[in-house]
Amino acid sequence: MAELVFFSGTMDCGKSTLALQMNHNHSARGRQGIIFARHDRAGASTISSRLGLKAEAVEVTDGFEFQHYVVQLLSSGGKVDYLICDEANFYTAAQVDQLARVVDELGIDVFTFGITTDFRTRLFPGSQRLLELADRVEVLQVQALCWCGARATHNARTVGGVMVVEGPQVVVGDVAVSPDEVGYEVLCRRHHRRRLTSATARAAALSPDVLPFEQA
Numbered sequence: 001m002a003e004l005v006f007f008s009g010t011m012d013c014g015k016s017t018l019a020l021q022m023n024h025n026h027s028a029r030g031r032q033g034i035i036f037a038r039h040d041r042a043g044a045s046t047i048s049s050r051l052g053l054k055a056e057a058v059e060v061t062d063g064f065e066f067q068h069y070v071v072q073l074l075s076s077g078g079k080v081d082y083l084i085c086d087e088a089n090f091y092t093a094a095q096v097d098q099l100a101r102v103v104d105e106l107g108i109d110v111f112t113f114g115i116t117t118d119f120r121t122r123l124f125p126g127s128q129r130l131l132e133l134a135d136r137v138e139v140l141q142v143q144a145l146c147w148c149g150a151r152a153t154h155n156a157r158t159v160g161g162v163m164v165v166e167g168p169q170v171v172v173g174d175v176a177v178s179p180d181e182v183g184y185e186v187l188c189r190r191h192h193r194r195r196l197t198s199a200t201a202r203a204a205a206l207s208p209d210v211l212p213f214e215q216a
Ligand SMILES: Nc1ncnc2c1ncn2[C@@H]1O[C@H](COP(=O)(O)OP(=O)(O)O)[C@@H](O)[C@H]1O
Pocket: 009, 010, 011, 012, 013, 014, 015, 016, 017, 018, 048, 049, 050, 051, 142, 144
């Protein structure tokens, strides 16, 4: 039976790598798939992983209709066994509904990949709908780590290494950027709540405030 699966995790936990690996394994067995992406860091119509893998993808825009796209392909004689949908957090709720219909009405497997929450710990609309509709939600096995060594569960947005909590939900970016750029850092919940990034933790450790008092 076809399935709608949501592979979820923080940024930088290997989602796009897994998406490309799954595409490779399925196509190696003669299955026909289509890759979709939205706002990939490497540019439009691309899926890219930090391990260097990259592939062409169909860019999902706001008005894009999955069911319509797949039905058109099938009616012109194409074969579609599965869809790989990366950066699915950026899809609209309506597009996730369309993906569920592709599974149920067309019997096509849909594998989606994305982060669940934004820099303010709020669900992205696409991720919320996937959590509501998916047959399975899979948390990736490779754990991204907070600077303290604990499992990273949340995504922080940083400016100059300092965590920010204001701004638009969508700002395409990466982890490990230069200090003057807007970037992201994955943190454990404890440090996300305290807004303690690796840079601010390092600065606090070096600050004279935290040195012991000299006894009189
Ligand atoms: N130089 C490297 N050597 C080994 N693994 C790496 C290297 N750079 C990145 N990775 C792996 O790639 C993962 C990020 O993969 P990616 O698919 O780009 O993540 P996501 O799509 O979840 O943001 C990292 O968690 C790490 O495991």
